[in-house]
Amino acid sequence: MTIEQKLSNSYVNREVSWLQFNARVLQEAEDKNVPLIERLRFLGIFSNNLDEFFKVRYATVKRIDQAGKAGKSELGGVKASELLEEITQIVIKQQSDSLEILDAIQKELEREKIFIINETQIKPSQHKFIKQYFLEKVSPALVTIILNDLVKLPLLKDSAAYLAVKMVMNTNKNQYALIEISKNMDRFVVLPQEGDNDYIIMLDDLLRYCLNDIFNIFNYKSVSAHMIKITRDGELDFDSDLSKSFIDKISDSVKHRQIGEPVRFVYDKTIEEETLHYLLRKMNIEPSDSIIPGGRYHNRRDYMGFPSLGRTDLLYDKITPLPVKGLSLETSIFSAIAKKDYLLYAPYQTFSYIVKFLREAALDPQVKTIKITIYRLAEISHIASSLINAAKNGKGVTVSIELQARFDEQANIEYAEQMELEGINLIFGVQGLKVHSKMCVIEREEGRRINRYGFISTGNFNESTARIYTDYTLFTANQKILKDINKVFSFFETNYLIFKYKHIITSPHYTERALYKLIDAEIVNVKQGKPAYIRLKINSISSYKMVDKLYEASRAGVKIQMIVRGLCCLVPGIPGMSENIEVISIVDKFLEHTRLYIFGNAGEPKVYISSADLMTRNIENRVEVTCPIYDENIKAELIDTFNICWSDNVKARIIDENQTNQYRRNNKPKVRSQFATYEYYLNKLKE
Template structure:
């Protein structure tokens, strides 16, 4: 029997293969290719910390009559994942070698500890002593002592062969507070780069000068630990922050799920490590190259070579929304749409800045998930609180890998007098909403915004997200209801306009899909477009199969995981799945329904994943203003017709580029041009 679904973990690895395609693409500027290697590696780290760790837990459970099938399936899946990852890692190493050769042609040369020139020795020794040595943590390993191999760190494991024929093993932790890439003084036209790993290798004689040794071997390894914690029965009280911090600390010493090691490491050293780290048979042992922690390539220096990078486009103004004037007054006249990174994120910050000093603004309520390390959003909210505004912030402390930053921010907000909400028991708050209460005379009026992405200045430069700025009272009164639910979780509201998880998303989206099915059966035009990050909910996959079999035409634009199989006769022949991977990360979620010619368009914080639908507070917002609806539909049309960066996914040939003789469309460049022309017109 042919499968109805693609496994989500394997689908995720297929997505990361698309990222690797960008790294291998010689049409992509060289330094950008290097950064795609970094993105690929960073993605893989998070995959092992979360998804692989979850499957491993199932494989590690003791098999019983009830769970034996799950246990066997999990073990088989771990084997498939490991095999696929080893293949991808091998490809990434070859791609990196190719990139380094191309860089050499541009007079950018990587050197290792065996290629140091005489003229570079003094610089390297000085750099090691002044910059690297003070940050080094070197641990002599003992057979009898338990050692802390911290989470997701890169180490050099050194095998020190003493004169008396004994061996000593030591760990040298690669410092994280220093740039991994050291730019050496130029020699002629050549720019030399050296990784600090190799600078450490070059100076092992200084580190271990007090040992009487005959030889030292140094190989890199990286350990990834389980980062997925189930925080049940949390006490939503003053101890909540402390409890989250405890879980973050536990993550650093949790069970290992992956060991990536230098394939040239000696057998005796590898055996010693496996025993020391307590790697089980279900953990993933990945042989790699000399260097690990390639996520650092995301921050590779520009070297002043703009010719080797994507051209930087200036973020655009929003058509007819004057940032220097009173923004709330302009929004009171009509709605506006911001589509970052094409539009400047400054509009959102300016709305908060202006509201902080506007005498007629009485309160600001906002949900926060992931924040920039230096956040103007936070400074604006603190500014508002200092001016006597009532500021209420729902901050999600369980935003994975951002917990510590969010704890720090919550403490800053509390000190400024901001009222804080720390979530809903059993749910993550992932919605992106803001509500501003303003009075003109005695009349209260709401203003606000609803977004598909985080209120984060840093990611807004590279993540594509829609934000609706609105004074539509029907929408904003329902946003007020969402905040009411966040404060008093027992109050379950009805919504006529918004689609809100966890209470209504399945029901309302199913009703909208059923309407398309009904129209198709009547012979009317019936279409659905979903633009998503991920699509893993089997019940929604089945619903779209039903719609396809009823004649509904369905287009899915999915950046990441997709469990649906398109184009199968009798199951999904009316469904097409495409994925765009390019210079920006496609992050917006959009739902479109033909609705008998009266098209309905929603922007949403929610992907079609079980967690988003049932275990998170999410908000999808309708776009009522026709010109904004047309803007969103135009961007979807551009994406759907991309024939440069679009891949067909889950077809016979996975990740095959769309290649046709139509006019060349690269959706991200054409979207920028569309909005640029929109301003001019």
């Protein structure tokens, strides 16, 4: 009996649900309507997601199990030990499926005259190039570890791929070694084109081809190499040294992550059993750890960077981000916002307005202060440089930077140190809470008054992700909303005070109560025969309390439509519990990242954008901001974009109790919502 069968009818286990989300990503790799190289990149996303899952979620369940706790309340009624086994079985099946998909893609690439060759398929004409490439670019950076029974194995890096080498010596003894596949080298080596044919060799296979160059000092009869990878617990552990700054503690914790407890060991299933047992023994890998047989290649996340080879016909067409009607990158953005609110929807519209806003604030002599929250910055961040520029111009700049943004800690630390040197006032969150809200407010001296301008967003202020993540940003000069936003920054400075807000909804103090109130109003309306509905577009829902509240609304007769990209612990469509709830998930070219809440409100809809998903951590353990939309045109625009997504019958999957990720199909005209949304904004420019 599987865990899905053991679960009560009320909830889907969050780990199982998350793995079903990753199955939807794998569906994109399998979909022949997706351009061929993009399919490879989705395989990379699938693999990268799985790495993070094991570092975080699997590691958490394993800690619960090791602590001797049943974990039933935290894990949705499932024992931790049973869940670990179920996860392993699901992942083994998904890994097997992914290898079949990869094989099919490679066959299709060959029909397109793109050949991914291994070390046995190298032509004489390619030998010189490969040897030269190895000697000039690979060999100088190579890390090779010779293993024997006397020397303790150095700690293997988290998520790094290694070639496990076995040499059968002339003495008939075995000599083992490990070769680290460096992250600093291209995983895909593009070989010279021959005729119309393109050739690529994986760095792993290039190393296999050059094994004799690496180990020529050894007198061996035969040599073989198989890939292995270890994934470690990604939780940060902080020490109690009071003499260390918070930055130093985070930095030390990030380094310590590399030596965290192993939670997954993946190996090439063709490896000899003797070699496998030797490695497991040498690395102290216990049978209780997740040991997963895989294919010839690991770290398939690298496929996210598969070379395009100039084959635009095998890629998605690039879209040109559109302007926002009424806003200009060539005139004052403050002057425009002073007259009305504007909505930016990236990547359909250009993220450049956010950078323009901060650039203008940095130069404007009337701007006195800038306050902003930062969660994840781009590697080269114009946001950060604009804030540094503002500080150089004498503005009072306050940045709340979240140093615990998972797996982006090091990048944030480096920018924090730069900003600190420039005199920017840094706030490192609130003790016990992550600052996940996305907001900025500036104060501008206008005559005898100080007026505020700002923006509130559903996503990070990151130029790189803004090209592939869908997110709303509201630009506003609404003094009432911005007064509330300013109070949140005051809370950062004096977090022993709990402020009251008249317009925005904030976590951790008010989100649950406010959403309950909005849901209760819909329950009252439906009982009185008034228009009543709830429409939610979110990344995830795992708060059982919020799930129960939506069940209550469903039982009362409130129609609920939900678009949930990721994990969904709610079970829709169950008679007597959730028959009025429908849930779909959209996985496509862009990563759906918006959080949008719409409540029917007896015919006068209330609309909010938010940084918060309906997860316990967002509601209780983070600083989040949910912002009301007062401008009627923007409100209508947000409802339109929700309706476009809800109409999707190409990339929408139905989420139901069976967890099969069935595509939604109907007899209506085809709507691929991401493409339709771009057309929607293109048409708005013509109005």
